[in-house]
Amino acid sequence: MENKAITKIGVLTSGGDAPGMNSAVRAVVRSAFYYKLEVFGIYRGYEGLIQDDIKKLNSRDIAYILERGGTFLKSARSDEFRTPEGRKIAYENLKKHGIDALVVIGGDGSLTGAHLFYKEFGVPAIGLPGTIDNDLAGTDFTIGFDTACNTAIQAIDKIRDTATSHDRLFFVEVMGRDAGFIAINAGIGSAAAATLIPEKKMPIETLIERLKVREKAKKQANVVIVAEGGKSGGALEISQKVKKFLPNYDIKVTILGHLQRGGSPTSFDRLLSSKLGVAAVEGLLHGKYDVMAGLINNKVVYTPIKRAIVDDKDVDEEDFRVAKILST
Ligand SMILES: Nc1ncnc2c1ncn2[C@@H]1O[C@H](COP(=O)(O)OP(=O)(O)OP(=O)(O)O)[C@@H](O)[C@H]1O
Ligand SMILES: O=P(O)(O)OC[C@H]1O[C@](O)(CO)[C@@H](O)[C@@H]1O
Ligand SMILES: [Mg+2]
Numbered sequence: 219m220e221n222k223a224i225t226k227i228g229v230l231t232s233g234g235d236a237p238g239m240n241s242a243v244r245a246v247v248r249s250a251f252y253y254k255l256e257v258f259g260i261y262r263g264y265e266g267l268i269q270d271d272i273k274k275l276n277s278r279d280i281a282y283i284l285e286r287g288g289t290f291l292k293s294a295r296s297d298e299f300r301t302p303e304g305r306k307i308a309y310e311n312l313k314k315h316g317i318d319a320l321v322v323i324g325g326d327g328s329l330t331g332a333h334l335f336y337k338e339f340g341v342p343a344i345g346l347p348g349t350i351d352n353d354l355a356g357t358d359f360t361i362g363f364d365t366a367c368n369t370a371i372q373a374i375d376k377i378r379d380t381a382t383s384h385d386r387l388f389f390v391e392v393m394g395r396d397a398g399f400i401a402i403n404a405g406i407g408s409a410a411a412a413t414l415i416p417e418k419k420m421p422i423e424t425l426i427e428r429l430k431v432r433e434k435a436k437k438q439a440n441v442v443i444v445a446e447g448g449k450s451g452g453a454l455e456i457s458q459k460v461k462k463f464l465p466n467y468d469i470k471v472t473i474l475g476h477l478q479r480g481g482s483p484t485s486f487d488r489l490l491s492s493k494l495g496v497a498a499v500e501g502l503l504h505g506k507y508d509v510m511a512g513l514i515n516n517k518v519v520y521t522p523i524k525r526a527i528v529d530d531k532d533v534d535e536e537d538f539r540v541a542k543i544l545s546t
Contacts (some may be wrong), residue, residue: 220543222412223318224255224256224318224319224342224503225255225256225257225318225457225500226255226257226315226316226317226318226319227246227250227255227257227258227317227318227319227320227321227499227500227502228257228258228259228260228267228272228312228315228317228319228320228321229243229246229247229257229258229259229260229275229291229320229321229323230259230260230261230263230264230266230267230291230320230321230322230323230324231243231263231289231291231292231323231324231333231348232263232264232294232295232296232322232323232324232325232327232328232353233263233293233295233324233325233327233328233348233349234293234349234350235287235288235289235293235362235479236289236350236361236362236363236365236485237288237350237362237365237366237479237480237481237482237483238334238348238350238361238362238365238483238487238488238490238491239288239289239293239323239348239361239362239491239497240283240284240286240287240288240289240290240422240483241283241285241483241487241488241491242323242348242361242491242492242498243259243283243289243290243291243306243323243495244280244281244284244492244495245277245491245492245493245494245495245496245498246281246321246495246498246499246536247275247277247280247501248277248495249474249495249496249498249500250499251277251502253499253500255318255499256274256415257274257275258272258273258275258315258317259272259273259274259275259279259291260272260291261273261291261292262291262292262293262294262296263292263293263294263295263296263324263328264294264296264298264299264308264328264331265294265295265296265298265299266286266292266294266302266407267299267308267311267312268296268299268304268307268308268311270311272311272317274313282299283354283390284488284492285352285482285488286482286485287365287480287481287482287483288480289323293324294490295327298465299331302338305331305334305335305338305339308335308460309335309338309339312341318341318342319341319342319343319344319436319502319507320332320335320341320342320343320344320440321343321344321345321346321498321499321502322343322344322345322346323345323346323348323361324345324346324348324349325347325348325349325353325354325360326349326351326353326354326373326527328345328348328524329345329347329354329441329510329523329526329527330523330527332345332508332523333345333484333508333523333524333527336507336508336523337508341414342502342505342507343352343499343508344502344506344507344508344509344510344511344520345496345510345511345523345526346361346491346494346495346498346510346511347360347361347494347510347512347526348360348361348362348491349361349362349363350362350363350365350366350393350394350398350400350478350479351363351393351394351395351396351397351399351400352399352400352531353396353397353399353531354392354510354512354527354531355521355525355526355528355531356510356514356519356521356525356526357360357510357512357513357514357519357521357526358512358513358514358515359370359486359490359513361483361487361490361491361494362479362483363399363400363487364483364484364486364487364490365435365481365482365483365484365486365487365535366393366400366478366479367400367403367404367407368484369415369474369477369478369480369481369528370392370400370403370404370474370478371403371404371407372391372406373390373472373474374404374408374410374441374443375408377390377441377472378408379439380409381440381441381470384468385468386395386440386467386468386469386470386508387401387411387429387440387441387442387460387464387467387468387469387470388441388442388445388469388470388471388472388516389442389453389454389456389457389460389469389470389471389472390404390441390442390443390453390471390472390473390474391444391445391446391452391453391454391471391472391473391474391475392404392443392444392445392446392474392478393445393446393474393475393476393478393479394416394445394446394447395446395447396416396447397415397416397417397445397447397531397533398413398414398415398416398417398418398445398447398448399533400532401413401414401415401443401444401445401448401540402415402533402534402537402541403506403537404443405443405541405545406537406541406544408441408443408470409441409544409545410441410442410443410541410545411428411429411432411437411442411545412425412428412429412442412443412545413443413444413445413541413545414442414443414444414445414448414449414450414456414507415445415448415533415538416445416448416449417532418445418449418463418533418538419449419450420450421450422450422459422460422463425442425456425460426460426463426464427507428459428545428546429442429464429467430464431546442456444456448471452473453471453472453473454459454471454473457469457470457471458514474497479496490513491517492514493513494511494513494518495510497518497520498511501520506520506538508522508523508524509523509526510522510523510526512526
């Protein structure tokens with residue numbers, strides 16, 4: 219059953235870095251060694267593939283990286299890889315090193331690139347969901363999401379301390395370009411007054427109404443969570459709109475930004491990335507190409523990349539309902 223043709227695999231991390239990428243790379247390298255394969259680290263994602271920034275990895279390269287945030291392979295967003303010419307150069311570099319299969323760790327964009335590359339050149343490729351955004355189907359959670367949510371919640375707890383002390387209303391913007399997963403988790407986990415996500419438009423009047431009800435009920439510490447890609451704008455924009463309706467409120471805005479992408483991965487992300495790293499190598503050896511390895515109900519599932527990247531993973535209606543009930 220094993221595909222004996224694969225002897226050298228390449229691994230890269232691409233798109234926004236995510237906590238757990240290092241442990242995923244480590245798991246890929248360790249399991250490749252277990253199956254007597256050679257592994258090449260491709261630095262700076264597809265950019266490094268095009269620029270031939272490729273180095274054979276040994277076990278020393280992956281020592282003490284499981285617990286580290288970021289990605290030691292570095293990451294990038296490569297415009298050149300979006301072009302057929304760029305991908306041709308990338309393919310030539312793979313051939314030059316004799317790399318016969320690829321593990322791509324990244325978000326929906328990175329996996330779209332891997333799918334195209336497979337279609338165009340037939341290089342066996344398998345994707346791992348590595349993004350804090352959690353916006354990939356075919357896995358319950360993406361690598362880095364849990365750590366990012368924990369980081370966001372810890373930061374919001376601190377903001378609530380000062381918000382309460384000064385009777386202020388805070389608008390906290392969390393990451394998630396087109397996805398409200400971090401926002402809804404942070405909203406529930408930090409007892410937010412409201413959570414605004416890209417998937418659901420909340421009219422400004424509804425938000426004002428909710429804040430007024432809370433004021434009447436003498437609820438303290440109003441923190442509103444806004445996903446950066448929200449339909450009504452970012453935290454700054456929304457705070458300005460609210461100020462017009464509630465001029466007496468002392469309003470502040472905090473944008474959590476890139477701090478949500480850093481830090482040591484949680485135990486959940488370490489486990490997820492380790493399991494998926496092994497699944498990537500075993501998947502390749504069993505001829506599973508153009509798929510993403512994910513974890514659904516704690517079982518490894520291989521989903522065609524084409525399906526994993528489609529925009530059908532929305533914030534759970536139930537989570538949205540719970541967030542609403544708990545904030546009124
Ligand atoms: N349609 C595409 N065709 C070819 N390559 C692509 C395509 N979309 C994305 N890529 C490649 O993947 C890289 C990363 O994609 P993107 O910037 O969307 O991040 P991502 O992988 O979705 O991660 P995240 O959203 O977590 O930052 C791009 O810079 C590009 O090199
Ligand atoms: O670091 P950059 O390139 O500004 O990208 C920011 C984007 O990346 C993400 O953090 C995902 O990695 C999104 O949530 C965010 O919109
Ligand atoms: Mg993405």
